Amino acid sequence: MTATSPTARTGQVASAQPSARPGKRGDRTGAASRAPWLLLAPFLALFILTFVLPIFVAVGSSFTKVTRSGLFGEAGVKSEFAGFSNYAQALADGSFVASIGRMLLFGVVQVPVMIVLCTVLALMLESASAKWPGFFRAAYFLPYGVPGVIATILWSFLYVPGLSPLFDVAALVGLTPDFLGANTVLWSIANIVTWSYTGYNMLIIVAQLKAIPGELYEAAKVDGASTWRVALSIQLPLIRPALVLTTVFSIIGTLQLFAEAQVLKTVAPTIDSQYTPNLSAYTTAFAYNDYNVAAAQAVLIAVAAFVLSFAFLKFTNRKSS
Amino acid sequence: MTATVTPTSTSASPARTSAAGTRRSGSKGRPSTIIVTAVLVVVALYFLIPVYWVVVAATKSTEDLFSTNGFWFAPTVALxxxxxxxxxxxxxxxxxxxxxxxxxxxxxxxxxxxxxxxxxxxxxxxxxxxxxxxxxxxxxxxxxxxxxxxxxxxxxxxxxxxxxxxxxxxxxxxxxxxxxxxxxxxxxxxxxxxxxxxxxxxxxxxxxxxxxxxxxxxxxxxxxxxxxxxxxxxxxxxxxxxxxxxxxxxxxxxxxxxxxxxxxxxxxxxxxxxxxxxxxxxxxxxxxxxxxxxxxxxxxxxxxx
Structure with missing residues (x-):
């Protein structure tokens, strides 16, 4: 507003008639230029408080070293710039690095299995061959309403020998499974995650399938394309955005894994306090009270999630072009 | 985990059996319908069994929880x-x-x-x-x-x-x-x-x-x-x-x-x-x-x- 009014008032420029209009509209643009900020204000204020500031705090404290003198720090607390020493300490911790490796292994197996499963389920539910699609959709989506902690408690009962009927069923076919052993517990967690999120991802894909225009199917029918052919040449290419979205969210989710491992720890002694990267950061912060190294770990996890999802997006973009 | 493998291996079969006309036209009783529905039922069991188990478990006393079959109700209902x-x-x-x-x-x-x-x-x-x-x-x-x-x-x-x-x-x-x-x-x-x-x-x-x-x-x-x-x-x-x-x-x-x-x-x-x-x-x-x-x-x- 201030920028337009001087030119309107002085009006030295030859054209006097357009200058009248901006002057009149000045009040309107004034209100209109305040309005978006007013509308954005509550969101932005909370976003800054709960996203931007914590990120600065995390990065800041990851580069800080706090030394306390006296038993409880009563003789003064001294903070100083620590360079990368917290990061060095985090990365020198074999268990923390191992937990990242464990999550990569987990992601390489669990994410593709889940994405393939939910895509196949979505295609089957949307095909004319499916009976009662509404019932099945609801049944598959139901676990999403069960919080991860509750889902883990549920499955942990099914993993414990003596309590779980799964062992009786397995015994019938001559198997003695060990769901909580050192080598199997990771896949027991993968099963809980798959159980929880397959239906949700399936629903995103179903939504995208429903957005495919009917003429495409009609055209394929005229050309005599088989169901298999329709799935490969029409449906899969057109649901690509949904597949990319669900995969990126799954990658981020994998690196964040916490509740499942932490809850299963109570029945599975093979899960240690640094089993996943987040569990590691939590332990560092609250068991060892070393917030600075924990902050460095949190930053490393966020960076790893960002790099992986970014790399995946780049990879899929290059493949499509 | 077994349930996660089955759909991928069987999903090829409806494609082979069904002709172009299957989509969006009623196809009751066709082999593809039976196979697809069977797979969907198996997957539904995977998603619903843990919930069913907790319903059953919540009706049992602590002794029955460990001594009776987990997939069926105990004689005494303690819900x-x-x-x-x-x-x-x-x-x-x-x-x-x-x-x-x-x-x-x-x-x-x-x-x-x-x-x-x-x-x-x-x-x-x-x-x-x-x-x-x-x-x-x-x-x-x-x-x-x-x-x-x-x-x-x-x-x-x-x-x-x-x-x-x-x-x-x-x-x-x-x-x-x-x-x-x-x-x-x-x-x-x-x-x-x-x-x-x-x-x-x-x-x-x-x-x-x-x-x-x-x-x-x-x-x-x-x-x-x-x-x-x-x-x-x-x-x-x-x-x-x-x-x-x-x-x-x-x-x-x-x-x-x-x-x-x-x-x-x-x-x-x-x-x-x-x-x-x-x-x-x-x-x-x-x-x-x-x-x-x-x-x-x-x-x-x-x-x-």
């Missing part, structure tokens, strides 16, 4: 005793946890939806300096893992004296970058700019235009954002775990885990935990099934630009 125990234990702490969850998720999701709608509408319908910067920053927030901010948020909130209060869980729940993203897309696609101009000519204020026209047109997207946020907060575990130490402020997830961690010492906590799990999954499961079509509707419209 009401168990549930009464869940609700009365420790002066009804379970009800308190439940109400806390309702408070965090209900109020959090409602306000978060309103804020996301206002922000998304503003970013879609106004041209202003810094718009792209603001949107880019918020979009970056979608990719920041929630657990990465929880620890530093705890440090920040302890300095502000907010840690271990209702606010410490509620405030972070009020922000939904993904919700704002959806609302922006939906505003661009559906809110008619000429309608806004007409309201302006009638002398309506900008905020009034948003509240009367914007919110009404955005309603389908708002339902989706609300549900996302509701489930997100209801399922959240890490944030309250980090923030809260007073068990009176716990949401249900934290409370039930508290009970589970005691089963080693006191076996009666098995009863409390299974009963509590049953009670806690009933409301949201019903909501999931009833509100399923809203998820679908909102998502489809959001994805069509």
């Amino acid at each position: 009401w005793d168990n549930l009464a125990q869940v609700l009365s234990y420790d002066n009804g702490i379970f009800i308190r946890w439940f109400l806390n969850s309702v408070l965090y998720a209900g109020i959090g999701a409602l306000l978060a939806t309103y804020f996301a709608a206002a922000g998304g509408y503003a970013l879609a319908k106004y041209e202003f300096r810094g718009r792209n910067l603001v949107f880019g920053t918020i979009l970056g927030g979608v990719l920041v893992p929630g657990t990465a901010t929880a620890l530093p948020l705890f440090l920040l909130f302890s300095q502000l004296g907010l840690a271990n209060t209702y606010w410490s869980v509620l405030l972070p729940s009020l922000v939904s970058p993904f919700g704002l993203f959806l609302c922006r897309i939906y505003s661009q696609a559906t809110v008619d700019t000429s309608l806004i101009e007409a309201a302006r000519l009638d002398g309506a204020g900008e905020l009034r235009i948003f509240h009367t026209i914007g919110l009404r047109v955005l309603t389908p997207a708002l339902v989706t954002v609300f549900l996302f946020q509701l489930v997100g907060i209801w399922n959240n575990y890490f944030l309250p775990l980090v923030m809260l130490s007073d068990s009176g402020l716990y949401p249900i997830t934290l409370g039930l885990n508290n009970w589970l961690s005691q089963v080693d010492r006191l076996p009666e906590f098995y009863e409390l935990t299974t009963g509590g799990v049953l009670l806690s999954i009933i409301p949201l499961s019903i909501a999931m099934v009833v509100l399923q079509r809203f998820w679908r509707g909102g998502l489809t419209e959001g994805s069509v630009k």
Whole structure:
């Protein structure tokens, strides 16, 4: 507003008639230029408080070293710039690095299995061959309403020998499974995650399938394309955005894994306090009270999630072009 | 795990058997229908069996829980005793946890939806300096893992004296970058700019235009954002775990885990935990099934630009 009014008032420029209009509209643009900020204000204020500031705090404290003198720090607390020493300490911790490796292994197996499963389920539910699609959709989506902690408690009962009927069923076919052993517990967690999120991802894909225009199917029918052919040449290419979205969210989710491992720890002694990267950061912060190294770990996890999802997006973009 | 393998191996068969005409035409009794339905039933069993198990387990006494078949009911049904125990234990702490969850998720999701709608509408319908910067920053927030901010948020909130209060869980729940993203897309696609101009000519204020026209047109997207946020907060575990130490402020997830961690010492906590799990999954499961079509509707419209 201030920028337009001087030119309107002085009006030295030859054209006097357009200058009248901006002057009149000045009040309107004034209100209109305040309005978006007013509308954005509550969101932005909370976003800054709960996203931007914590990120600065995390990065800041990851580069800080706090030394306390006296038993409880009563003789003064001294903070100083620590360079990368917290990061060095985090990365020198074999268990923390191992937990990242464990999550990569987990992601390489669990994410593709889940994405393939939910895509196949979505295609089957949307095909004319499916009976009662509404019932099945609801049944598959139901676990999403069960919080991860509750889902883990549920499955942990099914993993414990003596309590779980799964062992009786397995015994019938001559198997003695060990769901909580050192080598199997990771896949027991993968099963809980798959159980929880397959239906949700399936629903995103179903939504995208429903957005495919009917003429495409009609055209394929005229050309005599088989169901298999329709799935490969029409449906899969057109649901690509949904597949990319669900995969990126799954990658981020994998690196964040916490509740499942932490809850299963109570029945599975093979899960240690640094089993996943987040569990590691939590332990560092609250068991060892070393917030600075924990902050460095949190930053490393966020960076790893960002790099992986970014790399995946780049990879899929290059493949499509 | 077995259920996850079967669909991939059998899904090829309907393709081989069905001709072009199968799609969108009634095909009852065809082999493909039988095979597809059989696979869907097997997968449904995988998703429903744990829920069925907890229903059965909640009807049993602690002795029966370990001595009878887990997939079938015991001769004596102790369901009401168990549930009464869940609700009365420790002066009804379970009800308190439940109400806390309702408070965090209900109020959090409602306000978060309103804020996301206002922000998304503003970013879609106004041209202003810094718009792209603001949107880019918020979009970056979608990719920041929630657990990465929880620890530093705890440090920040302890300095502000907010840690271990209702606010410490509620405030972070009020922000939904993904919700704002959806609302922006939906505003661009559906809110008619000429309608806004007409309201302006009638002398309506900008905020009034948003509240009367914007919110009404955005309603389908708002339902989706609300549900996302509701489930997100209801399922959240890490944030309250980090923030809260007073068990009176716990949401249900934290409370039930508290009970589970005691089963080693006191076996009666098995009863409390299974009963509590049953009670806690009933409301949201019903909501999931009833509100399923809203998820679908909102998502489809959001994805069509």
